[in-house]
Structure formats: C-alpha cells, structure tokens
Amino acid sequence: MGYVPAIAAGRRGRAALSRCLGSESHVMRVSAKADYAVRAAIELAAAPDPPVKRDQIAEAQAIPVKFLENILGEMKHAGLVQSQRGAEGGYALARDPTEITLADILRVTDGMLASVHDIRPQDLRYEGLSEPLQTVWVALRASMRTVLEEVTLADLVAGRLPREVKDLAASPDAWNSQ
Amino acid sequence: MGYVPAIAAGRRGRAALSRCLGSESHVMRVSAKADYAVRAAIELAAAPDPPVKRDQIAEAQAIPVKFLENILGEMKHAGLVQSQRGAEGGYALARDPTEITLADILRVTDGMLASVHDIRPQDLRYEGLSEPLQTVWVALRASMRTVLEEVTLADLVAGRLPREVKDLAASPDAWNSQ
C-alpha cells in the first residue's frame, strides 16, 4: 500500500543522482565552536603544569585566539573551567578529567544535544501517522549518548576509548562514505 | 595532571548554572525540512490509493504547501518519489516502503548524516593530543546509523519499530531532560 511500482508506466525513470554540492544542514553537526571547545579542554586536561595561557592553547590546537576567548568564557560560566588573571594566569579544568565527558562540553557550546525543529525529542507532539516518529528521535538521541556520555577527557588524553566506542568505530562501514 | 582542584584557592567557585536561553546549534539537529520530508514520506507510504496530491499531504501533516513542494521536488530528484501531473496526479513512493530508511530520506534533505566543522568524520585530520577525537566522531556517526539505517517507512506506518530502536528508547534516561 502506498507504493506504485511505476507511476503511469514511468518510461524515463532515470537515476538523476545529481545532488550537486551545496552544504546544507547535516543531521549531526559538530560546530567549529564545539570542536574547538573539546580540543581546548583536551589541552587543559593534558597540561603538566596548569594554568595554561589562552595563547598557548590557541597555538597548540590552531584555534583563532579571540574565538577561543569566547569559548573559554562560556566554559568558565558553565563551571567546566577555572581561570586566573595576571602574569602567571591562564585556564585550568575545574573538575577532574575523568569527571568531564564529551556530552558535558557539547551541552555548553551547543545547548541541547538533540532537537527536531528546535524542539527536544521528548517535547514533540506528533499526531496520527507520524506518531511513532517521536520514539525514533528519542532512540536516536539515546544512541548518541551511548558515545558522548561515556568518553571522558581522561580517556582522550590517554588515547584509551571505552570498549563500546571502539566497537562502534570498528563496525563494518563506520569509516565509509556517508 | 591538567587539573588543579582549586586554582588560586578558588574562594568563589559558584555554580553559575546560568545558560540562559538562546537557541544555538545542537549537535543533532533534525531540521523542519527533514522532519517534513519524513512525515510526507510516511503519508505516501500509508496511502491506500496513490498518487496523493500535494495539498492532501500538506493538510494531513500540517506542512506549508509551497515548502512541501520544494521538498517533494528534491525527493523526486533523488529517486525516492515519483510524480504525475494533471487532474489525477500527485506523488507516490518510487520504491517499496520496506526499502526506504530514515537515513535515505535525511541524506536527501540534509546532505551527509554527520559532519564536524563541515568535514566528514573520516576526512578529519587531527594532530597531536586531539588525534583520538576522530575515532569518537566516527563512532558517534556509527551509533546514529544503528537507528537511522534500520527504521524503514514500512516500520513507521505499521507502528512496529526494530527491537534495537525500542530498546534504546526504553533505556533509563532516554526520555529525560537533555
């Protein structure tokens, strides 16, 4: 039901694989800001002798300095990072690296982890046929959390990812095209 | 290393849980366009007697008509949908609903499923400390695919989601806050 093998004897059913370029949204989009935030946090987690100066972080990770300044400010407000002004100043983590997950950082820079039409999955109100969609979006977010809530800064610095994450990255087509 | 319990004896380490409102990007963001596309496709999959007219779909799913027109055009170009002009015209799926997954639809409306700074996870080039991050983003995309590549239009119309998806949605905090 709902599917007609060839509507009106589709005699020119070409592939039309076009899909030129054009950027568009991407369902999962880690913004430059979020990526920078994570990398800056890794730098702080690995620092042998904090606090680390803004310019040091920016250089080590190739992040635009003034942009990094904004990002560190937000992370400080969120309580992930501490700062110290003055000649001996800089930034340091406010919590142990084993206690900071990627999800913690991404929630600071990107707000909520997941949204549909800017609404959180659990707040959606679908009616009729599309009702089961809500459960799908909730499950999708849950699947992301199995990665983002598990990986800590300590894991990243040690280069030792949780088994579950390694398994996912090792799954058949994980490194292929789309 | 990298973490100082209280920088300079942090005597005002308040929570500062601010984080007012402001929208921002959201790591996973299903756009209005993508959501509309999926719901329109569900409508087509469920239609007892295709083709279905654009206005019918728009009304059934409360989608702005002219916007839906664009979306259906893209889906047609991508080969997901067929159309028929004229008084008896409308749209129909071009493939069996069991052969169209959510990932298929989202790739049409949103381009690639996942990106970091607009680069596909497997094309990232991290150096030094942030090197392990690439594996994490690849794993994150893989985890999303475990949902999006499994759910078909037929599943949605039948209201019967794959076991794996139901399990994810039933996991402890799946329906909570963030």
Add this chain to the structure above:
DNA sequence: TGCTTTCTTGATTGATTTAGTATTGAATGC
C-alpha cells in the same frame, strides 16, 4: 605607584543557512 601580562565583557561583522513565499511555466485528462 606604575607597568605589563593576562583574562572579561559585550558589541559588531559578513557570509551562510533556514524556513518560507511568489511567479511563471509545463503536463495531463476531460
């Protein structure tokens, strides 16, 4: 007290994207 270094804050920018709307045109069936 100055002076330098560093973080702090808020405003501003330009390019791009989102979510639509409008217009004109082409096919189909009666």
Add this chain to the structure above:
DNA sequence: GCATTCAATACTAAATCAATCAAGAAAGCA
C-alpha cells in the same frame, strides 16, 4: 480549451556561525 496538478527558479526575512574589535579589570612585579 480549460481546470487541475506538478515543476523550476528566484526571492526574502530572520537567524545563526565563525570570527573580530575594543575597552576594561585583576594579578603580579619593579
């Protein structure tokens, strides 16, 4: 020929992204 329906393109207003700029405040040192 005419109503109905899809088709293609171009436009727009608002928001967002990735940055940059400027003025200031705190800490340490001479």
